[in-house]
Amino acid sequence: YVDRMLLSDPGRAIQMNTGAAATSADVLWFLHGDTLVPANADEIIIRKLKQSENKAGWGRFDIQLSGKHRLLAVVARFMNLRSRIFAIATGDQGVFISRELFEQIGGYAEIPLMEDIDICRRLKKYQRPACLKQIIISSSRRWEEKGILPTILLMWYLRGAYYFGVSAERLAARYG
Numbered sequence: 225y226v227d228r229m230l231l232s233d234p235g236r237a238i239q240m241n242t243g244a245a246a247t248s249a250d251v252l253w254f255l256h257g258d259t260l261v262p263a264n265a266d267e268i269i270i271r272k273l274k275q276s277e278n279k280a281g282w283g284r285f286d287i288q289l290s291g292k293h294r295l296l297a298v299v300a301r302f303m304n305l306r307s308r309i310f311a312i313a314t315g316d317q318g319v320f321i322s323r324e325l326f327e328q329i330g331g332y333a334e335i336p337l338m339e340d341i342d343i344c345r346r347l348k349k350y351q352r353p354a355c356l357k358q359i360i361i362s363s364s365r366r367w368e369e370k371g372i373l374p375t376i377l378l379m380w381y382l383r384g385a386y387y388f389g390v391s392a393e394r395l396a397a398r399y400g
Contacts, residue, residue: 235334251269251281254320254321255318255360259318259362269320272354273320273354282350284355285318286317286358288360289362289364307355312345325347337382337392337396338392382395
């Protein structure tokens with residue numbers, strides 16, 4: 225189900241920048257491969273970006289995690305709330321950006337981890353994200369394999385450490 229297969233060096237940021245460079249589309253949508261989206265997601269994104277209050281041109285979807293454990297629903301709820309409060313979106317939430325804005329900020333910083341946090345920091349200088357209430361479903365595999373509470377604690381640690389200046393390279397080694 226692909227139009228074109230690209231090869232790039234390893235690393236999410238490098239891969240996303242490679243994909244962005246290979247298309248002439250006006251809107252870029254960065255989505256994890258294990259995420260399920262609404263059938264009309266492209267239309268939802270375009271409609272939202274055309275609305276006058278979203279001239280800056282970026283946003284994300286609300287997330288639901290795929291697993292059945294009750295805590296996963298709580299985790300997803302807090303991810304969506306955190307995103308609305310702090311204007312930070314993660315790759316799990318299907319970040320979309322107008323090409324114009326993406327090029328204006330220089331794309332993803334080619335760091336091994338926290339590339340989504342980094343780009344959101346730069347994007348929110350222009351405008352807060354459009355937080356779509358439509359749901360995308362991301363895999364809960366990591367949460368289930370590593371444990372829900374340990375994964376929450378790891379994510380908090382990584383974000384906090386990054387906020388206080390720990391390098392993305394060092395955090396990537398801890399992330400595993």
